[in-house]
Amino acid sequence: MSLGRIARYLWPAVPVLIALVITGLLLVVFGVSPQAGFGAMLRGAFGDQSRVLSVTAFWVPLALASVGLVVSFTAGLWNIGVEGQIVIGAIAASWLALKFNFSGPLQIIFELLAAMIAGAIWAGVTAFLKTRGKVHEIFGGLALNNLAIIFTNYLISGPWQPPEGGTFRGTVPFPTKALLPLYGDSRLSPISVVMVIAAVVIVFLLLRGSYWGLKLKALGKNPSSAFLLGVSSERETILALMFCGALAGLGGAVRVTSWFDSLRQSISGGIGYLALLVVMLSAFRVLLIPFIAYFFSAVLNGSITLQLRTQLHSSLGGILTGVLVLMVLLFGELRQLKRFSEGRVSSRPDE
Amino acid sequence: MLHFKMGRVVFLVTIFALLAAACGAPATEAPPEExxxxxxxxxxxxxxxxxxxxxxxxxxxxxxxxxxxxxxxxxxxxxxxxxxxxxxxxxxxxxxxxxxxxxxxxxxxxxxxxxxxxxxxxxxxxxxxxxxxxxxxxxxxxxxxxxxxxxRMEDMKAIAGCAAALATETGKMGYLGPLINFETRRLTASAYLGARYCYENYRGLNPDDIGYTVTWIGFWFNIPGVTLDPTEVVTGFFDGGADVVLSGIDTTEGIVVAGQNADQGEKVWAVPYDYEGGCEEKPEICLGVPFFNWxxxxxxxxxxxxxxxxxxxxxxxPPYWDDLTDEVKTNVGWVDGPGLTAEMKAHLDDFISGLASGDIVIWKGPINLQDGTPYLAEGEIASDNQIWYLPKLLEGMEGSSE
CATH class of the missing domain: 3.40.50.2300 (Response regulator)
Structure with missing residues (x-):
């Protein structure tokens, strides 16, 4: 192995190490040994079976939304609205769970489908605002995120409030058959893991082997020339966002039918924004998504134990992931500059 | 190509695993005497x-x-x-x-x-x-x-209501409510009953003339875009003629807005909630603060x-009636605010000692619910159950019951 080759393998570890060092220094500043701090995080994430299950259960919606975002990012779209698409998916699934009664497994299947449709429509609104109203998808998405959250609050404190009165906590628990089957006492449904795997495979094949994937890439790299070459930018923009919305909506359904058992006040709590970080860290490569999302879930769950063991604020986990994303982006830019100076063309979808 | 990417993942996982091994920190088991x-x-x-x-x-x-x-x-x-x-x-x-x-x-x-x-x-x-x-x-x-x-915050809320009734000149007060449930209903109802008692017995006025408006913002504190803005709600109280605001929420908007109005020369008062130092925001218009002491x-x-x-x-x-600020003994407390005049304070102390001795019972019939349904008959004293699970606001209170 040549020195250059070793350096190339080591390169991606550098931002990770820097992020760990910065977080470690922060721990020292707060009077906690980094060894104890990171040790607590690791035990919190992987200490026993229930923790691993919990990390995995939190990972599912995050991974689903992130996989969806790969599609919209490939088309050059900043789908900030993914948070609202998760929420609206959760609302749609809850609607079926609370108000309808289908026989047997049809109940949960319809809930999941409704969530995907609702997420897709919600994203479709953002897309429509962009293509017809010239509203950038970031602003349209942010507005729709707030609307989805306000809609949740209206539902749980109004028409869907439990009979004993609204506590702003959530609706009554759904009947068992309206929930995903769970593994043991955990909040993880094995079916939801299958959903993630299926989503990864589908998006991988779609972007790699399909004509549509090619069109999205063309759109993402240069919308105006793609248009000139016959790619309908309006149609692809709408479809890419709706595809992402459907997966995000599915993630919302998983939140209400396995993590919780009811619609809650903050059903997502920022999973969509986390997914944006996951995707940026992955440099839009769908096969990396499950691993990075799992890393995020492990760090966040580990931070709970970190807070409990060290009595530090648990936002330290957020700092670790945040610094990591910053470092990776920064190093990505550096590499980009190097490539540029060597005369190679950028392959980043957002440029 | 794919192989290369996967290699990178394996590498990251290895780093994480190595760190895991290096950081295998000693377990912090509690010694037995702890x-x-x-x-x-x-x-x-x-x-x-x-x-x-x-x-x-x-x-x-x-x-x-x-x-x-x-x-x-x-x-x-x-x-x-x-x-x-x-x-x-x-x-x-x-x-x-x-x-x-x-x-x-x-x-x-x-x-x-x-x-x-x-x-x-x-x-x-x-x-x-x-x-x-x-x-x-x-x-x-x-x-x-x-x-x-x-x-039993209900007793402290009754004192808060009494203080408001002793201070008000317009006869109108506003209650800044969080969200609607059994707890928040019984707390604002207790304040209302305290206000009625003191308006009648110390001011010599008709308690039915009290204007008592409850506005629920939707949560324990302001969430922009989700709850009503407490600042606007309190401003609305004062615009509507109220001159005392009682807070039932976790944050300080009530006394802050009252303070701003006072700075503009208006004669208004506030009763904060929850935190013993609640009066610090604007002491001179603060009538006092009910707080928990766990x-x-x-x-x-x-x-x-x-x-x-x-x-x-x-x-x-219950509270420790001999000293409502005794942190060793009381479970809920009341601190007098600098906004109370000597006369108000004398009446309020009388009310407190009446509650303490049992001579004054505010949860005593006749009490009707907001819709006129009788809740407590003449002379009937509410049980714990009837207070805890108050199903609606009381007759004379304005605002949503559910």
Whole structure:
């Protein structure tokens, strides 16, 4: 192995190490040994079976939304609205769970489908605002995120409030058959893991082997020339966002039918924004998504134990992931500059 | 190409694994003489309100029970920490040796039952809940290792209402409510009943003339775009002719807006809530503040658990009437505000001693619900159950009941 080759393998570890060092220094500043701090995080994430299950259960919606975002990012779209698409998916699934009664497994299947449709429509609104109203998808998405959250609050404190009165906590628990089957006492449904795997495979094949994937890439790299070459930018923009919305909506359904058992006040709590970080860290490569999302879930769950063991604020986990994303982006830019100076063309979808 | 990417992933995983091996930190098992207890808060421990009061209760236990060590977990709510669950936090506290876990919100009521079933050897206290109340609506829900603790804030709210009635010149007052449930209904109703008593008996005026408006903002504090803006609500109270605002929310908008109005020359007053230092925002217009003091009840619980003598109970703890600011003895308290005149203070002290002796009972019939339905007959004194589970606001109060 040549020195250059070793350096190339080591390169991606550098931002990770820097992020760990910065977080470690922060721990020292707060009077906690980094060894104890990171040790607590690791035990919190992987200490026993229930923790691993919990990390995995939190990972599912995050991974689903992130996989969806790969599609919209490939088309050059900043789908900030993914948070609202998760929420609206959760609302749609809850609607079926609370108000309808289908026989047997049809109940949960319809809930999941409704969530995907609702997420897709919600994203479709953002897309429509962009293509017809010239509203950038970031602003349209942010507005729709707030609307989805306000809609949740209206539902749980109004028409869907439990009979004993609204506590702003959530609706009554759904009947068992309206929930995903769970593994043991955990909040993880094995079916939801299958959903993630299926989503990864589908998006991988779609972007790699399909004509549509090619069109999205063309759109993402240069919308105006793609248009000139016959790619309908309006149609692809709408479809890419709706595809992402459907997966995000599915993630919302998983939140209400396995993590919780009811619609809650903050059903997502920022999973969509986390997914944006996951995707940026992955440099839009769908096969990396499950691993990075799992890393995020492990760090966040580990931070709970970190807070409990060290009595530090648990936002330290957020700092670790945040610094990591910053470092990776920064190093990505550096590499980009190097490539540029060597005369190679950028392959980043957002440029 | 794919192989190369996967190699990178394997590399990252290896790094993580190596770190894991290097960091295999020693387990922090509790020595036997140590008494470890967990406190789970719904908000930050320094919110100058509900959560801070519980946190300070935990500190009080640490100070007064030798060997006691608190593990605190802040802001356990799905907006701040979507990845955290009560069960997961309890798992960790128990693994660290906690034998008592206090969950300090009605939001945790159901999950506390689940955790208590999972750890039958650990004592659980759900503050403000009613699952362990044998005469309550949820009787039998809590396993025998779970109890409830709550302070009788209703008495302090009655004092707050009395102070408002003593001060008001327009006869109109506004109550800044959080969200609507049994607890918030009975608290604002207690304030209203206190106001009626004092308006009639000390001011010599007709209590039916009191204008008492409750506006619910939708949550315990302002969430822009989600709740009503408390600042606007309070401004609305004053625009509508009210000159006293009573706060039932966790934050300080009531006294802040009242202070601004006072600076413009208007004669207005405020009664904050929850935090003993609530008057500090604008002392000269502050009539006083009702607050929770969880320390004594938590200390008693910790001592009982530590000694092995704890048994299940639902405690609705009274104030220490001889001194409502005595942090060693009282469970709920009232601090007089600098806005009270000497005359008001004399009346208020008389009202307080009347409540203390039992000569004054505000929850005594005839009391009708807001829609006119009789709730307490002439001379009937409300049971704990009737106060705790007040189904609607009372006749004479304006605002939504549900």
């Amino acid at each position: 008494f470890v207890f967990g406190v789970i808060l719904v908000g930050p421990k320094n919110d100058r309100g509900w959560s801070q009061a519980h946190y300070e209760g935990g500190l009080y236990v640490e100070e007064n029970l030798p060997g006691a060590r608190m593990i605190v977990f802040e802001s356990l709510n799905p907006a701040d920490k979507p990845e955290a669950t009560l069960e997961g936090v309890v798992d960790d506290m128990v693994a660290q040796g906690a034998t008592l876990v206090i969950t300090t919100s009605d939001e945790f009521e159901e999950d506390t039952v689940g955790a208590a079933n999972k750890y039958p050897d650990v004592t659980f206290i759900n503050a403000s809940g009613d699952d362990a109340w044998s005469e309550g609506m949820d009787a039998g829900v809590a396993p025998s290792n779970e109890g409830n603790i709550m302070g 320390g004594p009840a938590y200390l008693a619980t910790a001592q009982a658990v530590s000694a092995g003598t704890w048994t299940q109970s639902w405690d609705w703890n």
